[in-house]
Amino acid sequence: xxxxxxxxxxxxDFNKSFRRLSPNLAKLAVTRDxxxxxxxxxxxxxxxxxxxxxxxxxxxSVNYEYRVLFRFIHAREVIYYDIGTHxxxx
Numbered sequence: 001x002x003x004x005x006x007x008x009x010x011x012x013d014f015n016k017s018f019r020r021l022s023p024n025l026a027k028l029a030v031t032r033d034x035x036x037x038x039x040x041x042x043x044x045x046x047x048x049x050x051x052x053x054x055x056x057x058x059x060x061s062v063n064y065e066y067r068v069l070f071r072f073i074h075a076r077e078v079i080y081y082d083i084g085t086h087x088x089x090x
Contacts, residue, residue, distance in 0.1 A: 005037045007077040014080045021083070029062045029083060036060060054089060057081070
């Protein structure tokens with residue numbers, strides 16, 4: 001188990017995508033973020049490494065359709081790059 005996340009940076013792409021979420025989905029994303037900060041590999045999040053051009057990046061699930069794309073900077077620090085459907089992998 002990785003240590004709890006103490007610092008989360010966000011990109012302008014993430015912020016813009018987050019603002020476009022429906023209120024219900026945004027609320028769900030905030031809940032998932034709190035789980036992520038407590039344990040980035042909580043089984044409920046389905047956190048996974050990405051491959052190919054996104055090698056070195058990870059994603060976790062907000063719901064069945066939406067994901068958060070992120071990367072570890074340090075063990076307790078991450079940067080969120082985007083939130084959305086599989087289009088964020090493109």
